Amino acid sequence: xxxxxxxxxxxxxxxxxxxxxxxxxxxxxxxxxxxxxxxxxxxxxxxxxxxxxxxxxxxxxxxxxxxxxxxxxxxxxxxxxxxxxxxxxxxxxxxxxxxxxxxxxxxxxxxxxxxxxxxxxxxxxxxxxxxxxxxxxxxxxxxxxxxx
Amino acid sequence: xxxxxxxxxxxxxxxxxxxxxxxxxxxxxxxxxxxxxxxxxxxxxxxxxxxxxxxxxxxxxxxxxxxxxxxxxxxxxxxxxxxxxxxxxxxxxxxxxxxxxxxxxxxxxxxxxxxxxxxxxxxxxxxxxxxxxxxxxxxxxxxxxxxx
Numbered sequence: 001x002x003x004x005x006x007x008x009x010x011x012x013x014x015x016x017x018x019x020x021x022x023x024x025x026x027x028x029x030x031x032x033x034x035x036x037x038x039x040x041x042x043x044x045x046x047x048x049x050x051x052x053x054x055x056x057x058x059x060x061x062x063x064x065x066x067x068x069x070x071x072x073x074x075x076x077x078x079x080x081x082x083x084x085x086x087x088x089x090x091x092x093x094x095x096x097x098x099x100x101x102x103x104x105x106x107x108x109x110x111x112x113x114x115x116x117x118x119x120x121x122x123x124x125x126x127x128x129x130x131x132x133x134x135x136x137x138x139x140x141x142x143x144x145x146x147x148x
Numbered sequence: 149x150x151x152x153x154x155x156x157x158x159x160x161x162x163x164x165x166x167x168x169x170x171x172x173x174x175x176x177x178x179x180x181x182x183x184x185x186x187x188x189x190x191x192x193x194x195x196x197x198x199x200x201x202x203x204x205x206x207x208x209x210x211x212x213x214x215x216x217x218x219x220x221x222x223x224x225x226x227x228x229x230x231x232x233x234x235x236x237x238x239x240x241x242x243x244x245x246x247x248x249x250x251x252x253x254x255x256x257x258x259x260x261x262x263x264x265x266x267x268x269x270x271x272x273x274x275x276x277x278x279x280x281x282x283x284x285x286x287x288x289x290x291x292x293x294x295x296x
Contacts (some may be wrong), residue, residue: 016174033213037226049225050262058229059214063182064208070184077197078185081206084235114198 003076017068024095033118055092151224154266165216174242203240
């Protein structure tokens with residue numbers, strides 16, 4: 001797959017990822033390590049909450065989104081995350097959900113402090129197999145410019 | 149440890165977590181699963197970047213922050229994340245860093261739609277063993293009210 005550089009992007013470009021299926025075991029395993037709250041760990045507890053089921057940590061959803069993003073955009077030498085805004089989880093992720101991400105380029109500019117990089121602003125929408133939105137966010141990242 | 153409820157919190161309260169030491173193996177293992185970019189996977193590549201070393205994914209830093217937060221606050225039945233704003237990573241996390249989190253309550257209000265819950269707004273600052281700030285963010289969460 002071709003590596004992407006700053007010059008390959010323009011505002012309005014959209015990219016669609018592959019899908020990623022998340023298992024109950026992955027949900028509880030992530031939760032045990034990073035977000036050990038009862039509704040992420042135990043299906044019986046989750047069934048009694050407003051979610052009516054075991055749900056994934058929002059940080060797990062964010063991490064899966066990153067995985068799908070990295071594989072889809074394939075930036076030369078990677079994209080260095082600068083920050084994230086308006087991260088929301090409108091629908092919970094449940095076991096056996098199949099997630100996919102759509103990314104839109106919302107701004108591009110040259111970096112003032114790092115002339116070999118550009119700064120890209122992106123909007124991410126992560127959805128499940130029912131087309132319900134499970135996560136939205138804006139993020140900024142440094143990506144490499146082509147050598148002249 | 150006592151479970152915490154909405155009524156136990158007031159604006160200005162601060163909570164300090166324990167520490168969490170992150171190994172090189174944990175950094176590369178998280179990155180292989182969720183953020184497979186060269187500077188998170190390979191120390192030799194990381195050494196040649198602006199970071200001069202292998203660095204953890206920002207999403208790994210966020211996940212560790214969540215772990216430390218959950219253990220520190222210990223909300224009854226857990227805290228349900230609503231969203232995150234202004235997530236920033238001013239300094240990269242490296243192997244053998246010891247992280248800790250300080251959380252401040254910046255707003256509390258009753259939930260209009262879910263009367264058994266309150267909405268808490270929190271500011272998180274995650275630091276390393278050199279007192280460098282590795283992550284900051286604001287987050288909102290639903291936490292349970294005491295039964296009357």
